[in-house]
Amino acid sequence: MNESQRWIGVPASLFLELCAGTPYAYGVYSGHLKGTLRLSQKEVNEISSLGNVGLYLSLLGGVFYDRAGPKLTGLIGAIVSAFGYFLIFQVTADNLGSPSVYTVAFLFAIAWQGCSWEDTAAIGTSVKNFPHDRGLVLGLLKSFFxxxxAIVSSLAAGFFPSSGKEVNGEISLVMFLSVMQLTLGIGCSFFVNVLPFASRKKLGYDGDKVFKKGYYIIGSLSLYLVFTTILQANIDSHTLALVGSLLMIPFFVALAGLPFLKSSTEERISEESSLLDSRNNNNQLRDRTDESESLSAESDQLSMENLRPIECLTRSLCFYLLFLSLFCGTGVGLMVINNISQINKAxxxxxSFKITLVSLMNVGNSYGRMIAGYLSEKYKGYISRPVWLMYALTSMCGSQCILALSQQEGSVPVLLVGTILMGTSYGAFWALGPTLCAELFGTTHYGKNYALLNLAPALGGYVVSVCIAGYLYDFYGEVDEDGSTTCIGKNCFExxxxxxxxxxxxxxxxxLMLQRRTQQWYAEY
Known part of the structure; x- marks a missing residue:
């Protein structure tokens, strides 16, 4: 039964990640938000950056997860997020007058804080349930995140007329996010469970095949979204958008059915093995003692250290090196994500090309997570994960050079290439970061440590988006009659x-410094 619960938790965690990733739809309706509230570009960036603080400042969710478990964590996250999106809907519909920038940012922080709880419930549970295959599992989950x-934008385009292209559609999209959290988010939370140590077996050949099929499904869905998004951008037809949205349903059904693709033979063998382990114990007290010792041994073998958050901050240089790496990489990525509409306009x-850019960026984001998760797990005996993280940062650096060239040349095709590469690089951070957190600092306090590490994108996003991008955009831009700022030309973002x-x-x-400090442990891992 435990093995079945572990596999049922996989699609539940996938769809929790789908709900948790809704902040990535911000670029679709940020332009409408800017016009409705008469904001400058710096203020638009402040809203998203402070909202990202809610998304990545997930320490409260991490503490709650370590104490109360994944079900309540996911449930509370979905309710909080739905409430936040509902209040944002009232703002975009102009039902709350003219709230201040910081009031709107607070509403986004509420909505996205709920998303962080959902993410913690899904990722924390999967790291514990699949300790021998973390990279493979997290690559799949984070790719859906x-x-x-792209998914919610396409769904809203089909089920709400003109969504993503006109004001009414962008308003409907925000309300759609609220309803999505109340239904899908709450429903999936009930199927996420952390299993006893005895059930956390290494994936066999059949289990590995199931995850590969999951990769194929999400990869196919990504390509399908590219096709439908480009088609909808050039053909303004609600019927076409509706058909495109309905044709995504088979992909969702296939992901929900992943547990049923697993061989019943392997599942039975795993369950018999777990039952035999249980019968060999003399009593319940002995069960607990053995499980505690096994968990301790697993931590020693599969993690470099087993640290509390305060120990990460006071005695681990590796934590600060990993934090700085993620601060730089994710901060840069969030800057592009938050400004993609204005970058295109500049x-x-x-x-209409804005929607294509958002979708392709999200598709690249998804593929980056799958590629980094799968390859870093497959070749972990040859290339350590800090090296993979260095590769991702190198790729992100290249994407910024390409994007700078697109501004200088005024070339939309070059912008497209840079955006896809940026999305792929950014996605890789989110497959590698959570796995490195478990490997370097252990899983006993994973919820809190993961939340602490998530401060890196929160701070990085604010520094790069607001203090650098927002400031330079407003410096080179001109104030319109309605009080908002518009900037056209290469100086805006180059x-x-x-x-x-x-x-x-x-x-x-x-x-490089992190690799040098961890290379001995990874050589023995």
């Missing part, structure tokens, strides 16, 4: 991209 923005891109590339270089050097 990265694809969330070089004269069509308004300097920002070059500064971002330099930040990535800092992150690369941080990764």
């Amino acid at each position: 990265g694809l969330s923005g 070089i004269g891109g069509k308004s 300097s920002t991209f070059l500064i971002s590339a330099a930040l990535c270089v800092v992150g690369i050097f941080s990764c």
